[in-house]
Amino acid sequence: MESILPKSANILPYTLIVGQKQLKLALELAYIAPRIGGVLLSGQRGTGKSTAVRAFTKMMSGKLPVTLPINATEDRVVGGWRIDKLMRSELEPQPGLLKDANSSLLYIDEVNLLDDHIVNIILDVTSTGVLEVQRDGQNEQLLVSFTLVGTMNPEEGGLRPQLLDRFGLMVSVTAETNEDERVKILETVLEFDRAVTEFNSGKSSSYINKALEEDQKRKDVLEKAREKFYSVKMPKNIARNCVKLAAGVKAEGNRGDYIIALAARAYAALQGVEQVTNEHVATVAQLALQHRHPECLQNNQMLWNEKYQQLVTDILNLEGD
Structure with missing residues (x-):
């Protein structure tokens, strides 16, 4: 198998991630049953939340997750008109981030700092699978399906109870305290760094190839579970x-x-x-x-x-x- 790791991404393969069993299980369950309505990951920085999310998305869709910025407007989220065309009195639809995330994963970092109205829109689409786009009297309904993942640091403020309840699953992500597990995590990262360096210098990496093969096997398991749900x-x-x-x-x-x-x-x-x-x-x-x-x-x-x-x-x- 030819190594296909993008040089620009260097994303740790999902099956190489050590620990965080609850986090990984929640991501997998939300993929198998999209109507769960997404996953909220609560924990301090440096606990591997983003690493796991990126690795999972890369494994399942072959690309990095669509990421929602904190300052996103409603038009940017659900879709609107292209501003550059609109300024020339031309109407050309601009797909929103929810459509971009279709069949993949939408990632909201620091969701507790996002405008509540935007969070409500996203959660509604997640639970119904229907994206309604209204543009100057035009009403378009699109079927979309994506895995929603939000992260938050509770020390920076929480979510309103009404929004907290709307997330299907929640994981309290903590730093690994077991010394042996921490050694495994460190060894994995160091070995992956070495393998990526070899790959980027033009050498074939059996370590990366094997990990990608394991990712493909796990992807097959999850897709089969989704079909049988x-x-x-x-x-x-x-x-x-x-x-x-x-x-x-x-x-x-x-x-x-x-x-x-x-x-x-x-x-x-x-x-x-x-x-x-x-x-x-x-x-x-x-x-x-x-x-x-x-x-x-x-x-x-x-x-x-x-x-x-x-x-x-x-x-x-x-x-x-």
Whole structure:
């Protein structure tokens, strides 16, 4: 296999990323089940959030994610008219970033600093799959599908509860503290740096080639899981447990019930099984519910403690398994 790593990108292959299992799982689940509505990554700088997102997008679509700037206007997001043509009294549509992200990933860095109105528009399109573009009396509806990922540093301010709830999954990203894992991360980065240097000097890199082959295998797994998603059965007792969990953490409304069910079904599809079990629900419970309980909504802190984990264990009756 010929190495195809772009010299300008030098993006770490997804399968080489060490640790951050919850982050990677959330990205994969949101791809398998787009109606999950996106992933919010909360954590300090330097914890690998952007690296993982870029690597995942590169693996799945062959390109880097479409990135939304903090100062983006509504026209830039949904589409409008080309300004240079408009100044010459010519009307030529300008596709927005949401259309550019179709079949790929839309990345919003520091989403907590973005205008709430813009965030609402993006979340609506993510959940419905329909982009409505209005230009001077013209109304166009486009079908779009993309994985939405937002990152935020909670020390710089949080999201309003109404917006926080709209993200399907949330991951609290922390720096790795295990020394052995940190050594693995360091060794991987150093080896990748060496391989990229060789590649950019014209040499073939078996290290990069092997990693790209592994990425292709993982991509195939995820695409197959996405195709099989709706064929995975959701038993009534498992659906009832999803409702009990959302109610147990005092999540407002019905969105928590729906998201945990979607995520559990996506995880079952990823595992290649035909039916959702309590174990699948337990695996995704924190991702789907940790940003919906009252303590989090009050202060934007990811307080998923032993109390909530015990609630999951009790409702799903996993202690005797």
